[in-house]
Amino acid sequence: MIFRIAYRNVKKNWRKSYAAILAIAVGFVAQSLFVGYLDNVEKLFEAMYANKQMYGDLIIEDARRMQSVGKYDPLKYAISADSASQISEWVNQRPDTVHSYVQFLQFSGMITDGKTQLVVVGSGNDHKYSQKMRQAFAWDAKYGTPLEAEPKPLTALLGVQLGSWMGCLPNPTVELNLELTGYPPVIRPFKCSNQLLQVTALTESGQINALNFSIKGLADGGIREIDSRLLLTDLKSIQTLLNTNKITYATLKWNSGVNQHESKKELNKLLKSIDENLHFVSWKEHEDGILFAQSMEILNVFRYFVVIIVLLIAGMSVFNTSIKSVIERVKEIGTLLSLGFKQIHVLQIFLAESLITCLIGNVFGCLIATSITTLLNSLNIGYRAGIYTEATLIQINFIPLAFFNAAIVTFVVSGLTTYFAVKYFINKRIIQNLNG
Amino acid sequence: MAASTLLELNDVEKTYLLGEVKVPALSKINLKINTGEFTTIIGPSGSGKTTLMNLIGSLDTPDAGQILFEGLDISNLTNNRRSEYLNKKIGFVFQSFNLIPVLSVFENVELPLLVIEKMSAQERHDRVAWCLDNVGLFDFKNYRPDQLSGGQRQRVAIARALSNHPKLILADEPTANLDSKTAHQIINLLLDLNEKYNLTFLFCSHDEKLIKRVRRVIHLSDGSILND
Amino acid sequence: MTNTFFRLAYRGLLRNKKRTALTALAFIIGYVGLLILAGYTYRVNNVLLNQAIYLNMNGHIRIQKIGAENYWAAPLKYLISQDHILAIIKELQIFDDNIEFVGEKLKVASQIVYDDKTYPVFIDGYSLNAEKRARTHPKLQQSLSGFFSYVPTPLIQTKVNSVGASITPELSHIMGIVTRDPIAPPAFDAQLVGLDFESNLNAIDIIVNRRHLTSSAFMRNYSVEMDIESARRLTNVDGASEINIFLKSEVNLNQFLNNTNDLLEKKFPQQFKAELFSTDEVSPEYTGNMSFLMVMMVFFLIIIGGSVILSILNVLTMSIMERKSEIGTLLSLGYSKFQVRKIFIYESFILGTFGIFIGYIISLFFASVINNLEFTFTPPGALGVAFIRIDINILLGFYIAIIMLLPLLILSYFATCKQTQKKLVHLLNDNEGGT
Amino acid sequence: MKYYIIFSYFIFANVSLAQVSPEVLLKESDKSRGGIEDGLSWVSELKTRENGQTTVRKFLVKSKGTDAIVEATEPLRTKGEIYVFNDRNMWLVKPDLKKPVSISPKAKLTGLASNGDIASTWYSRDYTAALEKKENIKNESHYVLLLKAKTNTTTYDQIRYWINEKTQLATKADFLSLQGDVLKTAIFRYENKIKLGGKSIPFVSEMYIEDKSREDYKSILKYIDLKTSKYKTGEFNINNIRN
Numbered sequence A: 001m002i003f004r005i006a007y008r009n010v011k012k013n014w015r016k017s018y019a020a021i022l023a024i025a026v027g028f029v030a031q032s033l034f035v036g037y038l039d040n041v042e043k044l045f046e047a048m049y050a051n052k053q054m055y056g057d058l059i060i061e062d063a064r065r066m067q068s069v070g071k072y073d074p075l076k077y078a079i080s081a082d083s084a085s086q087i088s089e090w091v092n093q094r095p096d097t098v099h100s101y102v103q104f105l106q107f108s109g110m111i112t113d114g115k116t117q118l119v120v121v122g123s124g125n126d127h128k129y130s131q132k133m134r135q136a137f138a139w140d141a142k143y144g145t146p147l148e149a150e151p152k153p154l155t156a157l158l159g160v161q162l163g164s165w166m167g168c169l170p171n172p173t174v175e176l177n178l179e180l181t182g183y184p185p186v187i188r189p190f191k192c193s194n195q196l197l198q199v200t201a202l203t204e205s206g207q208i209n210a211l212n213f214s215i216k217g218l219a220d221g222g223i224r225e226i227d228s229r230l231l232l233t234d235l236k237s238i239q240t241l242l243n244t245n246k247i248t249y250a251t252l253k254w255n256s257g258v259n260q261h262e263s264k265k266e267l268n269k270l271l272k273s274i275d276e277n278l279h280f281v282s283w284k285e286h287e288d289g290i291l292f293a294q295s296m297e298i299l300n301v302f303r304y305f306v307v308i309i310v311l312l313i314a315g316m317s318v319f320n321t322s323i324k325s326v327i328e329r330v331k332e333i334g335t336l337l338s339l340g341f342k343q344i345h346v347l348q349i350f351l352a353e354s355l356i357t358c359l360i361g362n363v364f365g366c367l368i369a370t371s372i373t374t375l376l377n378s379l380n381i382g383y384r385a386g387i388y389t390e391a392t393l394i395q396i397n398f399i400p401l402a403f404f405n406a407a408i409v410t411f412v413v414s415g416l417t418t419y420f421a422v423k424y425f426i427n428k429r430i431i432q433n434l435n436g
Numbered sequence B: 001m002a003a004s005t006l007l008e009l010n011d012v013e014k015t016y017l018l019g020e021v022k023v024p025a026l027s028k029i030n031l032k033i034n035t036g037e038f039t040t041i042i043g044p045s046g047s048g049k050t051t052l053m054n055l056i057g058s059l060d061t062p063d064a065g066q067i068l069f070e071g072l073d074i075s076n077l078t079n080n081r082r083s084e085y086l087n088k089k090i091g092f093v094f095q096s097f098n099l100i101p102v103l104s105v106f107e108n109v110e111l112p113l114l115v116i117e118k119m120s121a122q123e124r125h126d127r128v129a130w131c132l133d134n135v136g137l138f139d140f141k142n143y144r145p146d147q148l149s150g151g152q153r154q155r156v157a158i159a160r161a162l163s164n165h166p167k168l169i170l171a172d173e174p175t176a177n178l179d180s181k182t183a184h185q186i187i188n189l190l191l192d193l194n195e196k197y198n199l200t201f202l203f204c205s206h207d208e209k210l211i212k213r214v215r216r217v218i219h220l221s222d223g224s225i226l227n228d
Numbered sequence C: 001m002t003n004t005f006f007r008l009a010y011r012g013l014l015r016n017k018k019r020t021a022l023t024a025l026a027f028i029i030g031y032v033g034l035l036i037l038a039g040y041t042y043r044v045n046n047v048l049l050n051q052a053i054y055l056n057m058n059g060h061i062r063i064q065k066i067g068a069e070n071y072w073a074a075p076l077k078y079l080i081s082q083d084h085i086l087a088i089i090k091e092l093q094i095f096d097d098n099i100e101f102v103g104e105k106l107k108v109a110s111q112i113v114y115d116d117k118t119y120p121v122f123i124d125g126y127s128l129n130a131e132k133r134a135r136t137h138p139k140l141q142q143s144l145s146g147f148f149s150y151v152p153t154p155l156i157q158t159k160v161n162s163v164g165a166s167i168t169p170e171l172s173h174i175m176g177i178v179t180r181d182p183i184a185p186p187a188f189d190a191q192l193v194g195l196d197f198e199s200n201l202n203a204i205d206i207i208v209n210r211r212h213l214t215s216s217a218f219m220r221n222y223s224v225e226m227d228i229e230s231a232r233r234l235t236n237v238d239g240a241s242e243i244n245i246f247l248k249s250e251v252n253l254n255q256f257l258n259n260t261n262d263l264l265e266k267k268f269p270q271q272f273k274a275e276l277f278s279t280d281e282v283s284p285e286y287t288g289n290m291s292f293l294m295v296m297m298v299f300f301l302i303i304i305g306g307s308v309i310l311s312i313l314n315v316l317t318m319s320i321m322e323r324k325s326e327i328g329t330l331l332s333l334g335y336s337k338f339q340v341r342k343i344f345i346y347e348s349f350i351l352g353t354f355g356i357f358i359g360y361i362i363s364l365f366f367a368s369v370i371n372n373l374e375f376t377f378t379p380p381g382a383l384g385v386a387f388i389r390i391d392i393n394i395l396l397g398f399y400i401a402i403i404m405l406l407p408l409l410i411l412s413y414f415a416t417c418k419q420t421q422k423k424l425v426h427l428l429n430d431n432e433g434g435t
Numbered sequence D: 001m002k003y004y005i006i007f008s009y010f011i012f013a014n015v016s017l018a019q020v021s022p023e024v025l026l027k028e029s030d031k032s033r034g035g036i037e038d039g040l041s042w043v044s045e046l047k048t049r050e051n052g053q054t055t056v057r058k059f060l061v062k063s064k065g066t067d068a069i070v071e072a073t074e075p076l077r078t079k080g081e082i083y084v085f086n087d088r089n090m091w092l093v094k095p096d097l098k099k100p101v102s103i104s105p106k107a108k109l110t111g112l113a114s115n116g117d118i119a120s121t122w123y124s125r126d127y128t129a130a131l132e133k134k135e136n137i138k139n140e141s142h143y144v145l146l147l148k149a150k151t152n153t154t155t156y157d158q159i160r161y162w163i164n165e166k167t168q169l170a171t172k173a174d175f176l177s178l179q180g181d182v183l184k185t186a187i188f189r190y191e192n193k194i195k196l197g198g199k200s201i202p203f204v205s206e207m208y209i210e211d212k213s214r215e216d217y218k219s220i221l222k223y224i225d226l227k228t229s230k231y232k233t234g235e236f237n238i239n240n241i242r243n
Helices: A002-012 A018-052 A068-072 A081-092 A130-137 A160-165 A235-242 A260-274 A287-328 A330-338 A343-379 A400-426 A430-435 B049-056 B079-089 B105-114 B121-135 B150-162 B180-197 B208-212 C002-015 C017-055 C082-095 C128-135 C138-144 C169-174 C228-235 C253-267 C284-322 C324-332 C337-373 C394-421 C424-428 D022-031 D105-109 D114-118
Strands: A058-062 A098-112 A117-125 A155-159 A168-170 A190-192 A196-202 A208-219 A230-234 A249-254 A278-282 B005-018 B021-034 B038-042 B064-069 B090-093 B168-172 B200-204 B216-221 C061-065 C099-114 C117-126 C165-167 C188-195 C201-211 C223-227 C242-247 C272-276 D040-050 D053-064 D067-074 D082-086 D089-093 D101-103 D127-137 D140-149 D158-164 D170-176 D182-189 D192-196 D199-203 D206-211 D217-228
Touching: A002 A343, A018 A130, A018 A287, A018 A343, A018 A400, A018 C284, A058 A260, A068 C169, A081 A098, A081 A249, A081 A260, A098 A130, A098 A235, A117 A160, A117 A235, A155 A160, A160 A168, A160 A208, A168 A208, A190 A208, A196 A235, A208 A230, A208 A235, A230 A235, A249 A260, A260 A278, A287 A330, A287 A343, A287 A400, A287 C017, A287 C284, A330 A343, A330 B079, A343 A400, B005 B049, B005 B200, B021 B049, B021 B200, B038 B049, B038 B180, B038 B208, B049 B064, B049 B168, B049 B200, B079 B090, B090 B150, B105 B121, B105 B150, B121 B150, B121 B180, B150 B168, B150 B180, B180 B200, B180 B208, C002 C017, C002 C337, C017 C128, C017 C138, C017 C284, C017 C337, C017 C394, C061 C253, C082 C099, C082 C242, C082 C253, C099 C128, C099 C228, C117 C128, C117 C169, C117 C188, C117 C228, C128 C242, C169 C201, C188 C228, C188 D101, C201 C228, C201 D089, C223 C228, C242 C253, C253 C272, C284 C324, C284 C337, C284 C394, C324 C337, C337 C394, D022 D127, D022 D140, D022 D158, D127 D158, D192 D217
Parallel strands: A117 A230, A155 A208, B038 B200, B038 B216, B090 B168, B168 B200, C117 C223, C165 C201
Antiparallel strands: A058 A249, A058 A278, A098 A117, A098 A196, A098 A249, A155 A230, A168 A190, A196 A208, B005 B021, B005 B064, C061 C242, C061 C272, C099 C117, C099 C188, C099 C242, C165 C223, C188 C201, D040 D053, D040 D217, D053 D067, D067 D082, D082 D089, D089 D101, D127 D140, D140 D158, D158 D170, D170 D182, D182 D206, D192 D199, D206 D217
16 A cells, blocks of 8 residues: 555656656766766777787786886797797697687887888787687778788788888778777778888897788777887797797686686696796786776776766755655645554655655666667767777667666665655654644 | 543643744643543634644643543553554544545545554455445545545545544544535534444534534633533 | 845745755755866866976977878988078067977987997987976976976986986886986986988987986887987987977967968978877877866766756756745736746756855865875876876856856746746646645 | 998908818808908998988998908098997997997897998808809809808808809808898909918909898998008907097
């Protein structure tokens, strides 16, 4: 009966509390949109680091590589061929736990098209799992074709800017945005004025070596300074160029559902048995991934600040509405009390009422949130976040959990505010209620 | 206290604070009401009629004195005890009916029964039917209050007051909002109920027609009883 | 006449003090929230702006040869020769009252040699007087102080006779010299070896006695700053990669840009182009971060502003419902519909201005609290650890006030429309339930 | 950027036509290209053509064994610059430099001094030789040797070396990458004569270098007025050199 009274009351004077409903809806929308946006940014970063740049879950490297000594002489603190093969063997024995494992050899040298000679910085990676680890970014060639499409040694992708300096120009240029779905796997044409570009580098022991690479495509380097120097090729080619069989680092991704804690302990034991300098670290803690932590930090500060403000305001208007509806129905409260209803019953009625209002508010919120989300996602508003070469799209992910949390929070807020509003009136003696 | 005394007021006093001014609404009221009596309190407005009614109905608490109902002092009960007293012992009929607009007639009458835990839906249904029969509105049970006339609404209020077999029905100006013909019918209904079920009625009014047909009249003026 | 409306509106608000207070509180919370956010964005913009102009020595306007984005591919081809520099500076004299000072920048790729270590570096050679004026510019010092723990010092070190070079702490670690305190770093002698622009091998001595920070994560391992003369000695040229014009504060940037481009086109056809510092090409960090913050601000504006206005409307509809009979009486006394509506608009107006006034004061208080608490965080692509600073001024307060007040008044107008359309009889003896 | 040529001096020795062994052939040919134990000096003129621009530089070269001092004389701007070679290590000494600056292997990568190794003297010391085939160039028969670096610290890992059967002088050299691709080609001409141990032997007069990866890029190095002389060994050690 209590619910029936509450339901009928809301139905009767919904017009009066539509603003409260809208306030709740706005509170709901604010939360879910922001959480959806944050989730997208986080997923975008993860996709860019874990998939596109193939950092996977863990980076396996010599701990000294990122220290100043390592930066000065990278090859000296690379992983030896023997250690690398032991790790690869360990990986091959665990097809069910390891999703993908890619080895990298970084290098820097000079590249020339016969006329211009420029610094080139890049890496060769083994192609066995690389496309699998890249997942949505398997097709990493913004123009031309990915290397894995037709694995041949001495084929390479150049950064778009470096490509243009080396006479490899897209025709026509295409504007692609940073998206979770990666590039559409279609060949966007490009043309190099000369088929082979010579890359010169010092071998591990300091000898000059040079290889001619045929350019299969252009890839996006992410930030400007990298894109104007980037060359990606297969591991063997770079090992030949540097006349070494070392690798700079390797990355590993666990299969989903794997007990990562257990596998990590096992891997750690393996690494320490091979060489106590070897360690693994997630890209989020790695110097390369520092940008991610910084961005998420500032985004979360924004998020909590806004959500608190919006909920305070929504709480205010719910409070106002419930006070008003209580004032309006003081006589009714008096009657109920006079009929022997206890205070708790009256409170329940109003709480039920605020519950219903909140429910409607949340439903409204859902509708508004999903419509804004689809609208925003379809508008493809792009903005250049920080120093990235490609614009990122404003995308909001649909997160049921966020909707659920938002609903819970609005229920709590409106429940509390109604409680306080009604409490004030119930304590008044019945007679005051009756006379209104 | 005589066996059949239902209600006894001893030296009951009540003063109100209007701004800074203390207004004595009731002073030294002594009164006995026996079961089955049909009594009216009359007096000019501001004579304390409504205050007295409220005190008896424990809607308000007296400043001094005792109010004994069936020997039990009800002047300041705890919330829960008071709800029980209201629910089981007292039935109210208000001047402005005070029906729940969003509930149907049936549901309004059923309201007081809902507080009683051990009453099954079927028992409630029979009880409400019985009440509505008594006020002759059974056919209107699914109507909403705002679809009824003033008289009919007051009958529903009376039916509601009957529904929990109260010992005493308090009615505050029950006929004030009604035209004379309907008022007359309501008074007949009250008298019938009083005779049929020996229900004790106590109401205040300044409706001459009602006063003429009542056996016991209590005159109130300026907070004290003139004659009884 | 209007003050009666004001009185009516004012009393209308006082009628239900509790509710008015609550609504005002909602407005204040919204206003404070938005003003704090605006204050933060304003401060970050201020920092990034000055960082791009003064710290990175781009100046407000950068002049380069046309096609200079390919500078690294053919430096000699895109170098501005010394006589071109002098000619351009002479031509620019016609804008002298706008120009504070002009600097030159020479970019060189070379290698740093220190005991047996050789490491590739990218050198920025700055004209010394421009660099000194820029790095000690009050605008830069004031915007960085309290925001970053790092305060730049000019290359000219009074205590060291010859002019020093500056590298980043990361680069000095790579070269084997640990820098704990960037303000007073250990100085060391090193040499720069490089190909001059005619591919002759060349080398110069440098004293590295300063450390600087770069906002670009990549450049942290490679950046060297020094005076342009040394860079010219290394490359055996007397030109510069770009000319940077630092303008006085009240100059209209876009207009100055157009004038400069027209001048360059007239005097040196098809040779030079001038660009604003706030473009992707010149300072990507600035444009990137600011566009991100702007997207955030618009988002918050809509959400917070929206919920505040909704809550006030909620109250407004209530108070209108309650005062049906009052509206009825006023109409019956011959007030026009519009006049009656004005009362309610004034009500919102009073509520709003009251909220803004109190809100502004509270925001100032909050801002100082947050500023003193010195929350620190490391924004992406920044000069290391930064403090959260809120910078609130009247202008900001005014803009936010307008943004919140205008829609409120407009919506208040519409909210009252529905009621005042009703037939008088309805309003007077309202029988719609309620009081 | 284009290559800058620094070169070193050669050692000159008698050619004996014993049974042809690649090692001996290589050793003999080295003598006509430098590494004179006692010392040799000459004026070197370097003409470089790159992307249509030609620049000329002149140097005064003093060499002894695997060490050399190369003093820039033209263009005037470079006067006073001295390049010092101690075996494979290289320094640049300039009047305005407090101390000589060492040029690291990395510098070779950017083409700063890669040509210095082309002219380095003792291939026979650094490389093992194997006879690949015999070939006729301008109807003179030549032995074609394939030199392989003994240690992996030489600038170039492999060199294909043409030695004229009759004159036993090296006429052409292809510098190969580890995979055998030709990176640079050098062609030698011997019109100079120097007196050594009482005999006059032919000595390189011109070296023509071409970079396979650069279309429009050629360097011609001329050796003018050679003089043998006696230098003290310490004279070439970097530590003793003060500008």
